Amino acid sequence: MHSIKHEWLEAAVVGPYYIGTDDAGVEEYYDYVAERINGNIILYNFPDRTGFDLSANVILQLLKKHKNIIGLKDTFGAPSHTRTLIGRIKPEYPEFRIYSGYDDNFAHVVSSGGDGCIAALSNVFPKLCSEWVDAVEHGNMGRTMEIQQTIDALMDFYAISTPFMPAMKYGLSVIGIPFPLTCKRPALEVTEGQKQMVNGMLKEIISKIQK
Incomplete structure (x- = not known):
């Protein structure tokens, strides 16, 4: 060195x-x-x-x-x-x-x-994470707990691919941040099935945020 x-x-x-x-x-x-x-x-x-x-x-x-x-x-x-x-x-x-x-x-x-x-979830779900910080800082316990439960469910995002970076890269591309999907070995590029899982999570969270 x-x-x-x-x-x-x-x-x-x-x-x-x-x-x-x-x-x-x-x-x-x-x-x-x-x-x-x-x-x-x-x-x-x-x-x-x-x-x-x-x-x-x-x-x-x-x-x-x-x-x-x-x-x-x-x-x-x-x-x-x-x-x-x-x-x-x-x-x-x-x-x-x-x-x-x-x-x-x-x-x-x-x-x-x-x-x-x-x-890492804040990369793909920045609005939700920002709202969580705001809720905690303002002592809004109802909203804090509501987002906690959403984040708890979103922790499954880390299990879509192993390691989680391929799925994370694809998620970034879906929300409009151009990102190459290639990964450094031994991580493999995200599969079509994994893409569908990411799409499903993004669709679900977007619908919750827009309510």
Whole structure:
């Protein structure tokens, strides 16, 4: 790896994967990265993919050393995990942004003192997600719960293709954002059957929004 500093405004950086390491190794890895990025960093905790859980202790140590580490995307199924990180980190670093990585945990994370969610569904359903943010910010619990139930159902979108990116790319093309449907291996291009499933979800959600 070269020591040339890259100028990025903001980068989500996942931890090292495949080769196992301990907290000291994870901390050193992020030290190395943070010192070589001219821009802000969002730590990306995804234990299902990396094989380790980025601990609150490591995050706190990193925040003492690197002002360009400004947030965390916590992709962990149980919202209690993100809530625990909020309770450990926010009292000392209230400006540090903590996001859910799972769309359906958004409302829970915000109500627990977090900052929201970095959600892939917002690419294909931007209006719905924007309305959800607005409902939460204005304390409209009725609308918040209504959209929560819709988002819960839309989580099936991630199961249309494995990985979900082929279906997501097709969904973007349907809503008017020209996107090539080709994918990097081992992901395969979306099939006709998968296209029909995406079309069905988009049609259903559009009809709900227009009511």
